[in-house]
Amino acid sequence: MDSRPILVTGAHRSGTTWVGKMLAAGREIAYISEPLNVWHRPGVMRVPTQYWYTYINDDNQSQYKDAFVEMLEYKYHTWLEIKSIRSAKDFFRMGRDWLTFFNGRRYSQRPLMKDPFALFSVEWFIQSLASTAVIVVRHPAAVVSSLSRLGWEFDFSDLLNQPQLIRDWLEPYKREMERVRESAQDVIAQASLLWKIVYRVVADLKERHAGIILVRHEDLSNEPISQFKQLYDQLGLTFSMESRQLIESSSSVKNPKEISKRGVHSVRIDSQANINNWQKRLSAEDIDRVYQLTRDVAPLYYTEEDWH
Numbered sequence: 076m077d078s079r080p081i082l083v084t085g086a087h088r089s090g091t092t093w094v095g096k097m098l099a100a101g102r103e104i105a106y107i108s109e110p111l112n113v114w115h116r117p118g119v120m121r122v123p124t125q126y127w128y129t130y131i132n133d134d135n136q137s138q139y140k141d142a143f144v145e146m147l148e149y150k151y152h153t154w155l156e157i158k159s160i161r162s163a164k165d166f167f168r169m170g171r172d173w174l175t176f177f178n179g180r181r182y183s184q185r186p187l188m189k190d191p192f193a194l195f196s197v198e199w200f201i202q203s204l205a206s207t208a209v210i211v212v213r214h215p216a217a218v219v220s221s222l223s224r225l226g227w228e229f230d231f232s233d234l235l236n237q238p239q240l241i242r243d244w245l246e247p248y249k250r251e252m253e254r255v256r257e258s259a260q261d262v263i264a265q266a267s268l269l270w271k272i273v274y275r276v277v278a279d280l281k282e283r284h285a286g287i288i289l290v291r292h293e294d295l296s297n298e299p300i301s302q303f304k305q306l307y308d309q310l311g312l313t314f315s316m317e318s319r320q321l322i323e324s325s326s327s328v329k330n331p332k333e334i335s336k337r338g339v340h341s342v343r344i345d346s347q348a349n350i351n352n353w354q355k356r357l358s359a360e361d362i363d364r365v366y367q368l369t370r371d372v373a374p375l376y377y378t379e380e381d382w383h
Contacts, residue, residue, distance in 0.1 A: 095189030118156025
């Protein structure tokens with residue numbers, strides 16, 4: 076059985092949580108959430124993260140590798156976590172994470188890291204941690220509409236303040252990022268540029284690493300059972316009845332057609348209805364704006380028909 080760690084990544088709000096949890100629906104996977112999130116729990120990952128979309132590479136891996144190896148070996152840092160607890164929510168998260176690590180060791184489960192903020196570090200995860208990468212692609216208008224609806228701005232300083240990331244991947248976008256960084260509250264401009272940057276890098280990564288698995292959120296949403304079964308097969312996972320039932324219940328037409336703003340991380344939605352929710356959230360002018368801002372990269376993944 077394939078025991079390599081799995082990294083599920085993609086732009087944030089691209090559906091990585093759904094994909095990760097559906098892959099962990101059976102009993103073979105231990106689901107680890109966002110170790111590179113700047114607010115990650117120290118019990119899970121003992122090294123702090125300074126930036127959203129932190130870039131790990133050969134130059135700075137000494138800061139992170141040992142901590143990641145410990146995490147993938149399910150070494151939970153109980154005392155670090157206890158010292159960080161500030162609320163009942165933190166306490167219950169500690170219990171959840173401790174149990175995940177305990178079961179991971181006890182049942183020799185395969186670790187799955189769900190983390191959109193690991194996107195630019197995919198190459199390092201493949202080469203240094205022998206990981207298999209699954210990258211989720213979602214229509215730019217869908218990602219932008221989700222971020223706009225939630226009012227989630229993105230500060231490009233998190234990328235611009237990482238010189239190695241600029242050097243290796245983002246130099247062509249430096250001036251554009253600097254300009255958009257000054258566009259306070261223009262979530263559409265920020266999200267469109269971030270989508271373009273992320274998925275241009277994804278295309279380049281795929282050329283360099285043929286083993287990367289690309290999945291489109293829309294394909295999974297339209298035919299969840301067949302598409303997830305294919306993904307399970309690609310990853311060497313058993314598509315059990317338990318997996319099938321959870322995928323069916325998470326994507327059923329009986330589920331809400333729109334996730335509430337208070338439940339932004341919910342994975343229970345009418346998946347087919349969700350495909351085109353962006354057409355209701357965005358005005359025609361906004362859709363055209365997203366189209367214009369992402370047109371250099373979007374055709375790598377979507378046709379003109381996908382915009383209508």
